[in-house]
């Protein structure tokens with residue numbers, strides 16, 4: 284009888300195999316969780332907006348901002364889901380200054396309505412977190428005819444940010460956090476068919492939109508230099524959220540039963556997935572830094588194409604035209620401080 288045949292017949296052998304597998308999976312899971320933003324900050328009187336915050340990374344981001352006593356606006360398209368998430372967060376954090384307001388990033392009108400409502404209620408904004416996202420959906424169009432992933436992930440946030448710039452400038456130091464992805468490294472800006480009208484590939488469209496997030500951050504930082512408003516692009520890690528909802532391989536019943544458990548050790552929990560966003564939004568050490576790409580709470584180099592300033596300017600010009608955004612002429616602090624010849 285070989286050693287293996289002998290072991291196979293012993294229940295203790297199978298118990299130890301199962302124990303090692305579970306232990307190994309937990310060990311890998313622990314290794315994959317990445318950074319934790321533990322620096323205590325008091326955000327009392329800080330006004331923040333988080334888009335797409337009824338679930339996933341956005342919801343966790345709101346939870347932590349609320350725990351730190353911020354006034355938080357959850358900008359969501361589904362008011363029922365938003366209210367359920369808000370209630371849970373208010374009960375848990377005892378912070379009642381958490382509000383749900385409708386904002387469908389797939390509609391320029393909805394974004395404009397959200398901005399008007401917000402400006403009627405608040406006269407400052409310190410943190411804008413452009414988090415909402417949709418990944419690898421079949422070809423769909425927004426209310427204004429934009430390909431959905433480009434429309435929601437980039438163009439909607441482009442308009443929202445520009446409409447909020449007056450408040451952000453007034454409230455400086457203030458921050459804009461664009462939730463991008465490592466997927467930007469596989470992205471290309473299709474300058475001849477940005478809206479995927481001639482051909483559509485769901486993965487290419489997602490990667491393009493996430494590259495657009497980094498290029499938008501770069502151009503924002505350039506335009507806002509010296510104003511006290513800073514911009515960051517972040518990669519949250521691979522996080523167990525509903526982002527896979529359009530990918531049958533991950534989201535159907537069979538996947539839930541067999542595929543997800545296989546991936547479980549390799550993905551971050553939502554709590555850990557929100558840490559890099561929180562770091563970018565809150566860490567005082569970043570106050571003088573802008574236009575950077577952050578992954579695992581560390582400034583990292585993005586893909587070379589994401590540092591192309593000409594491409595960033597091109598994307599800005601097209602986005603400005605398509606969203607009909609009124610772009611504020613930004614005066615830097617240097618320009619606004621009166622100089623001697625203005626005073627005498």
Ligand SMILES: NC(=O)C1=CN([C@@H]2O[C@H](COP(=O)(O)OP(=O)(O)OC[C@H]3O[C@@H](n4cnc5c(N)ncnc54)[C@H](OP(=O)(O)O)[C@@H]3O)[C@@H](O)[C@H]2O)C=CC1
Pocket residue numbers: 334335336337338339340341358359360361364386387388389414415416417418435462463464465518519520521522523524525526527
């Ligand atoms: N999870 C991951 O591994 C990674 C995620 N990211 C990025 O993180 C961000 C958050 O995603 P995650 O939490 O994972 O995904 P989820 O799918 O869990 O959350 C996405 C959020 O965006 C909202 N949203 C989608 N479309 C719109 C819209 N038209 N208007 C307003 N809100 C909308 C969703 O609302 P609703 O529930 O109503 O659809 C939801 O609240 C995204 O930008 C994503 O690209 C980046 C890298 C990896």
Ligand SMILES: CC1=C(/C=C/C(C)=C/C=C/C(C)=C/C=O)C(C)(C)CCC1
Pocket residue numbers: 418463464465466493521522526546549550
């Ligand atoms: C294939 C594969 C993995 C899954 C990768 C996934 C699920 C990536 C998701 C990326 C997302 C959501 C990007 C968003 O911008 C693991 C688990 C790392 C293990 C190794 C092989």
